[in-house]
Amino acid sequence: MVTMTAAQRREREKAAFDAYMDACPTHQLMGIIGNKWSTMVLMDLAHGARRYAEVSNALPGVSAKMLTQTLRSLERDGFVTRTVTPAVPVQVEYTLTLLGERIVPLITSMQEWADRHMDEIDAARKNYDDGRHLASG
Amino acid sequence: MVTMTAAQRREREKAAFDAYMDACPTHQLMGIIGNKWSTMVLMDLAHGARRYAEVSNALPGVSAKMLTQTLRSLERDGFVTRTVTPAVPVQVEYTLTLLGERIVPLITSMQEWADRHMDEIDAARKNYDDGRHLASG
DNA sequence: CAGTATCCCCTCGGATACTG
DNA sequence: CAGTATCCGAGGGGATACTG
Numbered sequence: 054m055v056t057m058t059a060a061q062r063r064e065r066e067k068a069a070f071d072a073y074m075d076a077c078p079t080h081q082l083m084g085i086i087g088n089k090w091s092t093m094v095l096m097d098l099a100h101g102a103r104r105y106a107e108v109s110n111a112l113p114g115v116s117a118k119m120l121t122q123t124l125r126s127l128e129r130d131g132f133v134t135r136t137v138t139p140a141v142p143v144q145v146e147y148t149l150t151l152l153g154e155r156i157v158p159l160i161t162s163m164q165e166w167a168d169r170h171m172d173e174i175d176a177a178r179k180n181y182d183d184g185r186h187l188a189s190g
Numbered sequence: 191m192v193t194m195t196a197a198q199r200r201e202r203e204k205a206a207f208d209a210y211m212d213a214c215p216t217h218q219l220m221g222i223i224g225n226k227w228s229t230m231v232l233m234d235l236a237h238g239a240r241r242y243a244e245v246s247n248a249l250p251g252v253s254a255k256m257l258t259q260t261l262r263s264l265e266r267d268g269f270v271t272r273t274v275t276p277a278v279p280v281q282v283e284y285t286l287t288l289l290g291e292r293i294v295p296l297i298t299s300m301q302e303w304a305d306r307h308m309d310e311i312d313a314a315r316k317n318y319d320d321g322r323h324l325a326s327g
Numbered sequence: 328c329a330g331t332a333t334c335c336c337c338t339c340g341g342a343t344a345c346t347g
Numbered sequence: 348c349a350g351t352a353t354c355c356g357a358g359g360g361g362a363t364a365c366t367g
Binding site for chain 2: 078114167171
C-alpha cells in the first residue's frame with residue numbers, strides 16, 4: 054500500500070504531536086493556571102492563610118462550585134495545602150505550599166507584562182476593527 | 191427596603207468584580223495566550239516569517255479552522271502581521287510584530303518554569319491520588 | 328462554615344466539505 | 348495555497364438547592 058504512505062505519515066505525525074502536547078509541561082501549566090480562578094486564588098493565598106469563606110469574600114464573582122473545584126485542583130497539583138481543624142462548625146484553612154509560593158513570581162511577571170502592554174493591545178484591536186469595517190464598506 | 195441591603199451589596203460587589211475581571215489585563219492576557227494554539231504559533235513565528243502551510247506543517251495537530259482563528263486573533267491583538275502577496279496561488283506570510291517579539295521572553299519564562307517544576311507537580315498529583323484511593327478504601 | 332449535587336448554557340476546538 | 352462554512356461533542360463554568 055505505497056499509495057497510502059503520505060496520508061499515513063500525516064496521521065502518525067499528528068498522533069505523535071498530540072501525545073507531545075499532552076505531555077508538554079507548558080501546556081500542562083496552562084491547564085493549571087489558564088482557567089478562570091486559579092491565578093486569583095493563588096494571588097489571594099499569597100497574602101497568607103485563608104479560610105474558604107475568606108477566599109470567597111475576596112473573590113465575589115466565584116461560585117461555591119468553582120471555588121471548591123479550583124482549590125481542589127491546586128491542592129492536587131501541589132500548590133495549596135488544605136488543613137481541616139475539627140470543630141463545630143469545622144474550620145478549613147488553605148495555604149500555599151513551597152511550590153505555590155514559587156509560582157507567584159511567574160504570575161506577577163505575567164501581570165506586569167500585561168499591565169505594560171495592554172494599552173498597545175487595545176490600540177491594535179481598535180485599529181484592526183476599524184480596518185475591517187472600512188474594508189467591508 | 192433596609193432588609194435587602196446585604197443581598198443588594200453582594201450583588202453590587204459581584205457586578206463590580208465581574209467588570210474588574212473583564213478589564214483585568216492579566217485575564218485578557220490569559221484569554222490571548224491561554225488557548226490551545228496561540229503560544230505554539232507564537233513560538234513558531236519567533237523563528238522567522240512563516241507561510242500558512244508552514245505553520246500548519248510545524249503544528250501537525252492543528253486544524254485549518256483553529257489555525258486561521260488563532261492567527262486572526264493574534265493579528266487583531268497586534269502580535270502578528272499578515273502579509274498577502276498577490277500571485278497565483280496567493281501567498282500569505284505571517285511575522286511577529288514588535289509586540290509579538292516582546293511576548294516571546296514571557297512565554298519562554300513560562301516554559302522554563304514549567305520544565306523545572308513539572309516533576310514536582312506530577313509527584314504531587316500521584317501523592318494526592320494515592321491518598322484519595324486510600325481514604326476511600 | 329464548608330462544602331456537594333444537579334441542571335444547563337455556552338464556548339472551544341475537531342471533522343468534514345467546499346472555494347477563489 | 349489559503350482559507351471559509353457547517354455541524355458536532357466535550358467540558359468549563361454559572362445558578363440553584365441541599366447537607367453534615
